[in-house]
Every structure is written in C-alpha cells, then in structure tokens.
Amino acid sequence: MFTLSQLESFVAVAETLHYGRAAERLSMTQPPLSRRIQLLERELGVHLFDRSGRSVRLTAAGQAFLGDARRILGLTEQAALSVRRTLAGEIGTVALGFTASAAHSVLDGIVGAIHTELPGVGLVLRERVSGAQLEELRSGELDLGLVRPPVPGTGIAYRSLHRESLLLATPADHPLAAPDRAPHVRDLDGEPFVMYSPAEARYFYEVLVGVFRQVEIVPHYVHYLSQVHTILALVRAGLGLALVPRAAETLKLDGVVLRPLAGVEGEPVELVAAWRADDDNPALYAVRDLVAGLADRKAL
Template sequence: MNLELRQLRYFVAVAEELHFGKAADRLHMTQPPLSQAIQALEEMLGTALFLRNRRSVSMTPAGEAMLPEARRMLAQAAELPGLVMRAAGGEEGRLSLAFVSSADYSVLPPFLRSYRAAYPQVQIVLQEATSDVQVDELLRERVDAGLIIPPLPDKALPLLDYLKVLDEPLILAAPAGLDALRGDAPVWLKNVPRLPLIIFPRPIAPALHDAILGVFAAAGITPQIGQEAIQMQTIVSLVSAGMGLALVPQSVRNLMRPGVEYRALHDPTPLVETGLAWRRDNSSPVLQGFLDLLRKNI
C-alpha cells in the first residue's frame, strides 16, 4: 500500500466539507478528478470512506476513524521541513554528554543551564564516568563529548580534540573536629594528623593521582593509602565516616557532607584541569552548537 499525502489531503478536504464540489474548490481542482482520487483511495483501503447520494455526502465509521489520523499525519508532514532545518542548525536532536564526578560540582551545572536555555529542543543524555571510561566511550562513538581530567592517552590523540574549561587547586577534605583544622585559615599538610589517604585508583586519572601523591612527597610525608574509591562522592563519604582524609579539587567543597571539613593548603598544590573531549570527526550540528556555546562561556 503506497498511501500518498496528496490522497490524505483530498480525503480530509471532503471529510471537512462533506461536499465534493466545495472540497474541489478548496483544493483548486475540478470535481471529477477528486471523486476519482477518493474512489481509488477507498479501493486501496478496501472499504468505503463516504456514503454518497444526490443530496448529501456523509462519512462511514471507517472514514470517521481515519479522519483524526489523517489530520495528524498531515500535520507531522507539515512540521517536517522545520524539524529538518532545526536539526541541521543544531537546534533539535540529541546530545550525549559524559562527565567526571568533580565536574558535577563545578562547570557542569552552569554549562547545562546555558545550553538548555539556548537549545531547549535538544535532548541531553548525561552519563557519569571516569576519564578512562569516557575516552573508551568516545573512541567507540558511544558519547558525543566528555568532561574529563586530562591528559588524553596516546591512543586517543589522533582521534580526539580537547578544550580546557577549568583550572582549580587541590584542597584538603578531612574528618571534622581535628585540632589542626580549627578556624578557617589554610593549613600545612605536615600539621594534619597522619590519617589514611582516601584516593581513587591510579588508572582512572594517572596525572591527578600522581599530583596528589606529589603534594605529600613535597611535604615530606609518605601517606598510607587506606581506601580507594572511584567517585568523588564516595571519597567524601568515606572522609565523613572518619576513614581518612583526601585531597580533592576545590569545587568538591560544594559537596556538603556532615562530618567533613574542607581547608585550603599552605603547601604548593598543582592546578587540577578539567576539559571537554570529543571526536574530531564528529560533525553533529548539535555537538557543534554545544562547543560554540561552551567557548563563549569559558
């Protein structure tokens, strides 16, 4: 069955006018071809849509059932060019965005607010994942972009582009009530009790892992690693449970947990970088719109 939009327009016109002559005038055609077209439509569907006599035209139950669906299909067809143009301009479609947990407390919320305001018709699909997982997802074309902690691994350099969006220092997250944390002033790491270090496994962000241990080494401390956790939320929760202390990006202090205190450090600390990675060959207009807006806001 090859049902055409033209046939649907003819059917709707006759159904709304209930008069073949008036429907033909409305369609800017003569009555005989219209009558022939409706008859051909009925033959194709295998049932009558209209009851005709010399005085009137009325709809059969089949015609009444078809009318709302025909109107819906015509309305969708009318919207199709606009949908295509919006999709071509990045104004409609789907954006899959992965992010490291620390981005949830820094750049991600304002970026999403700005993007949703500018592109309200785009469906945003979010996925929290570590940087190493995101790189694999990008290489397999399963996400459009990811907020990661660099650097990119060598295998990704030929295929991925990268844009830095944030630099922030490391700060101390420690169990509340320690004498060394009285007041709000920055602290020296050497003055903090030797509690176990809670940190993430090195493979998920080697550079950040080494930077954290480097801060301890510069302070003359060899930390005992007590627990490993993948997500910042889990690391902070373990600190709140008194399991140890952690060095976390500054924005994580927005994650408030009872029993946790955050302090800046007097010790020199490297800046933790967060950036956006995406496939260089991804020509999606939706992604390009996201990148353009991101560049304006950093």
Template sequence: MELRHLRYFAVLAEELHFGRAATRLHMAQPPLSQRIRDLERELGVRLFDRSRHQVQLTEGGALLLEHVRPVLAALDTAREAMRRIRPGEAGMLRVGVPPDTSPQVLANLTAGFTARVPDVLIDLHELTTDEQLTRLREGELDAGVVRHPSDTVGLESGPVARRELGVILRSDHAAAALGGPVRLRHLDGAPLVIFPRAMAPRLYDHMLTICRDEGFLPGSIRHARNPNFVHGLVLAGRGIHLNAAPTTPLADGLAWRPLQDAPLAWLTSVVWVPSRHNEAIAAFAEAVSEGLAAAGHHIADTAVGDSG
C-alpha cells in the same frame, strides 16, 4: 528484488489477509497485490495460495519467510543505530561523567540538555577520565566529561571549566585552626588520600608534581575513590585530601580550607571524536558548561589542546 518488496511479503505472511496487510503498510490493496505478483515472477515461485476466503503461505513462501525475517531484523537494527546518531530525531546520546560529579551538576546539565534537544535521550555513564577516553575511541561513547591534563590526542574539546582545590582535614589539624588559606608546604609530611592513579594517570602525576614544587611531599599515599571512604580516612587521621569545596556540609570533625595562591584546580571539559560531532554533542557541551558554572566553576574562553 527490492527490500521494500520483502517487507511487503513479510507483512502479508504475518497477516494472511491483503486488506489488513495493506493497512499496516499504509498503502492500497491493488499495489500490494501487484508487488507480491512481481516478487513471485522474479523468484519463479508461488508464495501464497489465494482464494476468495483465505490466503495461505505455500511451502516456498514459508521457506522465503525464514530467510527474510533475519534480513529485515538486521535492517531495522542498522536503521535504529543510524537514528541514534542523528540529533533531534528521538535519538540517544551516550555520555560519560566523572564519578564525583555532584547531584546539582548532573541535574543542571540534564535539564539544560533536554531544553536544547528535547527529542534526544541522554544516557549517562559514571566513568573515570581514562575509561571515558577509551570508550570514546572505541565508539562506545558519544561524548565525555573529563579532567585535564589527559591524553586527548585526536579528540576535540569544548570550553574548559576551572575550579580551585582546597584541602579537607581534621578540624583539630593545625592548618585548619588557622582559619584561612593553607600553604601546601605547611602540609609537608602529612599522609595524602588521593584517587587511584589508574582513574586519570596524567592528572594524578600533575597533582603530585605541583605538590612537590610547592613544598608538600606526602609522608605516605592512600588511594580511595568513594567520597565517604575518603572522608572516613581523613576523620580517622589517616591523611589529608585535596578537593574542591564541598557542596554539602562535611561530617563533624572535618574542615575544608582553600589553598594559598590556588596552585591546584580541577580542569574539566567535554570531549568527543571530531568525525562524530553533531548538534546533540554541541548541546551537551553547552549544558555541561552551564551546569559547571552554576556549581562554581569558572569557564575559560578557549578549549583545551591535545595533551599527547
């Protein structure tokens, strides 16, 4: 018994007309009739009552249909899953991006990806670095845009994009009044507003280590992830915030200043599970690099290594 014979049977059971069933199956009517007869001989059961004017399911045919439908449905689901992981065949690429990805970067990477593989849909998910790494390893994502340092053991990475960080503070802060680059040690004792550690533990620890080494020990630490909330805390005098230069004007009363000698930076790359790499992931990595470069990131020549 072949699966295609079961599909022929299911289509005929739905149409109850050999001509219409043959048309749906893109085959001639005589071969369809022959396949149904072969199936009946193999099962030893008559599946259809045939007359000159109508075709009807027998009791045996109705019972077989109950068993065949879930088998064919499961087969279709499996084929769809396989189709989605094949590049260039109207599949889908599931990818993660950081929550603070700018609208310009999202627009550019989406357009760049579509230009490269127009038959593959891109399914974007707003996820932190650690959330992305977990879902990649569990097979729920095909690729992720993550910040380094991070636990990328067992994963491959595309080129690393670097963007230097500065500090967002109140306009009346002494460091803002200087107008030029700010040394981290001049911020010593100021409260710090930073993303929650759970979002990217290794990056969080790395940033605080750099701050300590540069002479900046925060007087206190507040955690926030929504940019509006972060800026509100800074404006309310609850701390300073380390981030890249804003892509849109800051609220009145806030200022951004670069850091002297650029000790801190976002290091970003696309990562994926090596065994799942395909043309679509390669196109996504290229589109992300282009999008980040257009937003002011500097693309390195080499990929980041595992950090485990």
C-alpha cells in the same frame, strides 16, 4: 493506493463542503481537485460525496472515512516534523560519560539544562574514569565524555568546560581546621596525607605532585585512593589530610573541615568535554553546543 494529495483534497472538500473554496485552500483550480476526488472514490470503491443539486454533502462512507483521513495526514505531518527535529538534534539519544568528581560539580547543571532545553533528547548516563570514557568514545559506546585532561591521540575533539580550586580537607579536631589558622600548602610537608591513586586517579595524582614539587614539600602518603568521598572518609577517621576539588563541598561530610589553601596558584583542576570528531549523531551536536554555551556563560 490513494495518495496524500488525494487525502488532502478530500479533507478540504469535506470541511468546506464546497469545491471552489476547497480549491482556494489548496491553491489549485477546481477541475484537478474534482479529478483527485474521483480517483480517490475509484480507489476506495465508494462515493464519498453526494453531489445532488447544487450542494455537496458527505455520504455515510465519506463521514466514516474523514476521521481516518485526518489521522493519516496528522501522522504524516508528525513524521515529517520528527525527521526535521531529529536532523536539528532536538530528538535522539546521547550517551554521556562522566567522572565521579564531575557528578559533584557540573553534572546536575548539564543534565538539568538538557532536560529543560532539549526535552526530546534522551540521556544514557555512564559513570567512568577518564581513560575508560576515552576508550568508549573511540568505540562509539559514548557520544560525549566529561573527562580530565589531557585528551591523547587523534580523532577525539574536546574543549575546556570548568576549572576549580583545591581545598584542604582536615579532621574537625586538627590544628589546621581552626578558624584562626590560614593554612598554607607548606603546612603539609611531612604530614600524613591521603593521596590519589597514580593508576586509577592519575590526573589528580599528577596535579598534586606538581603542586608539591613547586613548593618543594613532601607529604607522608599513607593511602592511595581514587574516589573523593572515600578519601574524605579516611580524613574523617583521622588517618591524614587531603586536597580535594572545591566541588567536594557539596558532600557536606560531618567531621571533615574544608579550608581554602594558600600557596596553590589559580584553579588547577580542569574538566573538559570530549567527543569523537566524526560522530554524526545530530543530538550530540545539540547537546555539545548547549554544554559549550553553559561553559561560556560560566553557568557550570
């Protein structure tokens, strides 16, 4: 079977129609170039060049073979490039998990940046609660997860991505929704309150319990739910107040007013990126570094 070096030599001679110039292009001398062409012709069983006189011309067989030779060389170059791009993380697939609340805050920025800066990386998106994401990271079903802390156990690496404040959600006709009021967290003491589920939304449940404990108040929990949009629907129905992450502003739910709340320190809601420490997917490294860069620039 012919070799790639023989094909390269044939194409160089076919394009220059001159053995000397073809040898210069290939950084070799003319005798070994001639031997390559002879071996290729012997392998194919045809004459590729007409060497009569001092000129060199392609035979009909050589003209027919030239297009195929170029395509074969092009495919080998593309294959080599694909391998290099795969090792560099520019090509591949990453299974990305995210929580429902992350979809309202950072997901669009992350997906958009990957699409723009790593167009060869395909994303498999999976909406999961944090606990399920961590299980799928350990099993290899996910490559990268956008989860709420803490990240327990060994073998999972993580870094903080994003922090945000809490907003008070009230029905539009509630006194705390009035623009002349400046709500304080103590205003929630004894008020009907739609709380996060301690099982399905444990992170948010513990954040809010910590906030209430710090100011020594006890709201009256009327329902326990896990999804922000469902909590806001109950607020709109007048069943109670709620605290939601600032990203909930993107939902723009009619009949619900979101207000900044005094008495809550800093930005207590945190999101981290987590991945399996021994994951050898090069595309994961590229995506992880891209996401980390977005976080460092506070672009999330």
